[in-house]
Amino acid sequence: MLQGQQSWLFENKPVIIGSASIGGPFEAQGNLAADFDLLHDDLWLGQDSYEKAEKKLLEQACETAIKKAGVKKEDIQVFLSGDLINQIISSSFTARTLGIPYFGLYGACSSSMEGLTLASLMVDSRFAKLALAATSSHNAASEKQYRYPTEYGAQKPPTAQWTVTGAGAVVVAQQGQGPRVTSATIGRVVDMGLSDPFNMGAAMAPAAVDTLEAHFRDLNVSAADYDLIATGDLGKIGYRIAADLLAKHGIDIPEEKLTDCGMLIYKDTQPVLAGGSGCACAATTTYGHFFKRMRKGELKKILVVATGALLSPMSYQQKETIPCIAHAVAIEM
Amino acid sequence: MSSKKRKKLTPIQQQYQDFAHAREPKRPILRNCFRAFLVGGIISTMGQGLMWFFMTYFNFDEKTAGNPTVAVLIFISILFTSLGFYDHIAQWAGAGTAVPVTGFANTIASAALEHKSEGYVLGVGGNMFKLAGPVIVYGVFSAFAVATVVVIIKMLGGV
Numbered sequence: 001m002l003q004g005q006q007s008w009l010f011e012n013k014p015v016i017i018g019s020a021s022i023g024g025p026f027e028a029q030g031n032l033a034a035d036f037d038l039l040h041d042d043l044w045l046g047q048d049s050y051e052k053a054e055k056k057l058l059e060q061a062c063e064t065a066i067k068k069a070g071v072k073k074e075d076i077q078v079f080l081s082g083d084l085i086n087q088i089i090s091s092s093f094t095a096r097t098l099g100i101p102y103f104g105l106y107g108a109c110s111s112s113m114e115g116l117t118l119a120s121l122m123v124d125s126r127f128a129k130l131a132l133a134a135t136s137s138h139n140a141a142s143e144k145q146y147r148y149p150t151e152y153g154a155q156k157p158p159t160a161q162w163t164v165t166g167a168g169a170v171v172v173a174q175q176g177q178g179p180r181v182t183s184a185t186i187g188r189v190v191d192m193g194l195s196d197p198f199n200m201g202a203a204m205a206p207a208a209v210d211t212l213e214a215h216f217r218d219l220n221v222s223a224a225d226y227d228l229i230a231t232g233d234l235g236k237i238g239y240r241i242a243a244d245l246l247a248k249h250g251i252d253i254p255e256e257k258l259t260d261c262g263m264l265i266y267k268d269t270q271p272v273l274a275g276g277s278g279c280a281c282a283a284t285t286t287y288g289h290f291f292k293r294m295r296k297g298e299l300k301k302i303l304v305v306a307t308g309a310l311l312s313p314m315s316y317q318q319k320e321t322i323p324c325i326a327h328a329v330a331i332e333m
Numbered sequence: 334m335s336s337k338k339r340k341k342l343t344p345i346q347q348q349y350q351d352f353a354h355a356r357e358p359k360r361p362i363l364r365n366c367f368r369a370f371l372v373g374g375i376i377s378t379m380g381q382g383l384m385w386f387f388m389t390y391f392n393f394d395e396k397t398a399g400n401p402t403v404a405v406l407i408f409i410s411i412l413f414t415s416l417g418f419y420d421h422i423a424q425w426a427g428a429g430t431a432v433p434v435t436g437f438a439n440t441i442a443s444a445a446l447e448h449k450s451e452g453y454v455l456g457v458g459g460n461m462f463k464l465a466g467p468v469i470v471y472g473v474f475s476a477f478a479v480a481t482v483v484v485i486i487k488m489l490g491g492v
Contacts, residue, residue, distance in 0.1 A: 049450035149447035151414050152464065153423025153430050153439045155365070158358045193346035194353070202353040240356045248352075271424070 004218025007185040014123040016331070017176040018069025020061045021288030023280075024165030026139065030266045035288040036166075037064050043140060043165065051085055054138035054167075057280075058083065058094045061167035062134050065287075069130075069171035076100050076171065077128040080118050082111030083136045083279055084163075085145060090136050100132060109233050110187065110308030111135040112168060112283035113327040117184040119172040120329070129174060136167035137278030146197065146313050159199040161235045162272035164265060168283025179294050182301075185215040185328040189310065195321045197311060201238020201262075201274055204307040207324035208234060209245045211305055215328045216251065223253040227299045230290065232282035232306035232326070233262040235275030261285035261304075282306040286331075294333040301332040365427045372422075372429030380406055380433075403434050410435035414442040440464035 001009045020037045023030075028039040038060060045053040058081065066073050079098055081091035082105035095102035107114035115133030122128040140150045142163045148154055172181065190210050194203040208231045216222055223229060234242055239260040246253055261282045262275035286304050293299045305328040311320070342350070380402050387398040413419040419439050423430045430436055441461055448460035462469065 051450070144447055148464065149443035151417060151420050151439070151443035151446055153414075153420045153436065153443070155424055155427040155431075157360050191346075192349045192353075193342040194350065199357065202357060205353070206349060237357055241353050244356065245352070 003183070004214070006188070006214050007183060007218035008117070008121065009183045009219065010120050010124040010181055012124050012174065013180040013182055013332075014120045014172045014174065015176045015180050016170045016178045016291070017173045018065045018067070018071070018171040018178070019169065019287040019291050020064035020068060021168045021284035022057050022061045022064065022166055023284055024057075024139070026162075026270070027164060027166055027265065027284070029270065032265055032285065032289045035292050036284065037068075037288070050138055050141040050144065051089065054083065054085065054090045054136050054141050054165075055093045057138065057165070057167040058090050058134060058136035058169075059097055061136065061169040062094060062098060062132060065132065065134070065169035065171050069173070069176075071130060071171060071173075073098055073100060076130040076132050078103065078119070078122055079132045079134070080105055080115040081132075081134045081136075082106050082115060084108065084142050090138075091134070094134070098132075107306075107325060107327065108308030108310050109137070109277060109279050109281060110306040110325050110327050111279045112232070112286065113184070113304055113306035113329045116170060116172070116181065116329050117186065117327055119170070120181040120184065123172045123174055126174070131172045132169060133172065134167065134169035135279040135283045137163055137165070137280040139163045139165045139278070142278060156273060157198050158273055159196070159201065159235075159237055160273045161200060161233065161262060161275055161277035162266065162270075163278035164233075164276045164280040164284065165278075166280035166284045168280060168287040170287055179291055179331045179333050181329060182332050183215075183219055183330045185211055185218060187211040187326040187328070188214075189323045189325050191321050191323040193321045195316070195319065197309075197316050197322070199237070200233075200277060200309045200322070201235040202241055203322040204309055204324040204326070205234055205238045205242040205245060207326040208232075208238075208242050208305050208307050209249065209251075211326040211328050212246065212253075212303075213249060213251060215303070215305075215330075219330075223251070223257055226257065226301050226303045226330070228290070228302045229253055229258050230264075230282075230285070230302065230304050231258075231260045231262075232304070232308070233275070233277040234260045234307060235262040235273075235277065236260075237274045238307075239263055239275075264289065290331075294331075297333075299333070301330065303328055303330050368425060369427045369429035369432075372426035373432055374429075376406070376430070376433045376435055406434050407438040410438040411442040414439050415446065419443075437465060437468065440468075
């Protein structure tokens with residue numbers, strides 16, 4: 001049901017009956033290694049290209065989520081997925097493997113919550129009994145896609161971020177055991193005129209703030225209603241900006257409640273500059289780390305605001321600024 | 334940001350960018366300069382040593398010793414690129430590894446490695462000069478322009 005201008009309240013509270021998060025070798029050395037379902041020690045995953053490796057990550061995430069949900073893939077009516085590779089081939093090729101009716105999404109790094117929002121909508125409205133939402137990113141494949149060859153020796157500034165190699169997937173059902181999706185807020189595209197692709201945190205922070213403001217206003221809730229509010233991949237710099245911007249807008253979120261997946265996923269000793277990014281950043285942290293904490297009872301209600309920078313390598317070369325988006329999903333145990 | 338670019342922004346965008354800018358760490362320019370000087374200096378000293386080696390132990394003079402010296406440096410750079418640690422050195426050294434011939438070799442080798450998955454013709458062949466191409470294009474063009482000027486001056490009986 002629509003609430004306010006851009007928020008949805010899911011009356012039947014769709015249940016996430018299965019979730020999976022898969023990571024790569026760099027994530028295995030990170031902070032949240034224990035919360036992944038599967039970690040690979042080979043960036044290639046035994047494939048002959050990074051793109052194929054990413055597809056494999058996504059396939060494994062979907063298969064693991066389906067298995068953990070205890071359902072058969074034939075029972076799932078819709079598969080929603082997005083990634084960062086040109087023409088979202090990781091998602092479409094995974095859909096080919098799964099054979100589930102499919103919608104391809106593109107929300108850059110916000111794809112995780114975009115997928116979960118739409119999956120919840122379909123299940124809540126009874127257009128699907130079971131829906132699968134997934135997303136993936138691969139460090140080397142996105143470097144190749146958006147920046148320079150992986151072995152190219154260019155110095156990155158301290159504002160740059162490290163794309164997470166991994167994939168996350170969830171199976172959403174009408175009933176069952178697991179975290180429940182209660183509401184979602186669809187983000188607007190916000191462009192503050194920043195154009196530096198090595199400073200995505202600062203570009204995306206206003207989008208996260210805009211969506212958070214809309215969520216609180218539309219659903220008439222506040223930070224007090226959540227145990228944790230996590231942004232997707234703002235990194236250290238974007239987090240600082242977003243936190244200060246929220247305060248400036250008069251939205252009070254205690255700092256211990258506000259966190260960022262890009263800051264949680266890696267250790268401080270890892271050379272990730274401002275932090276993690278990529279579709280898999282919010283996906284693996286939410287579906288792995290946060291859900292584990294929810295199952296343990298440490299968290300009851302969380303709000304995940306996945307942020308995405310909607311640029312392309314071409315738009316950047318043509319001197320366009322970076323439009324950004326953020327989608328928020330509220331999940332309770 | 335240039336003032337021209339800034340003019341296109343709305344007041345709200347300008348205000349936000351100032352707000353964000355105050356919270357961004359600056360590039361450590363002084364540290365980067367020092368590291369670039371150190372690493373670039375080491376590479377150049379190595380080159381000088383190699384030149385001396387080729388002149389002392391082989392039949393090269395000061396003019397011809399440059400070729401085998403560059404070849405050895407390019408080989409080392411490509412080897413480090415292929416083994417996957419050139420980019421880590423470069424993140425530390427910045428311009429120190431980018432400016433000498435080693436940086437040029439790295440651009441070609443890294444692009445070739447990256448696109449091997451698309452085949453030897455369209456992948457490696459088509460993309461090898463993706464990063465090095467502009468250097469060659471404008472290098473050749475500026476050499477041509479300078480040479481033209483020199484020829485004209487000589488024809489006019491100049492210096």
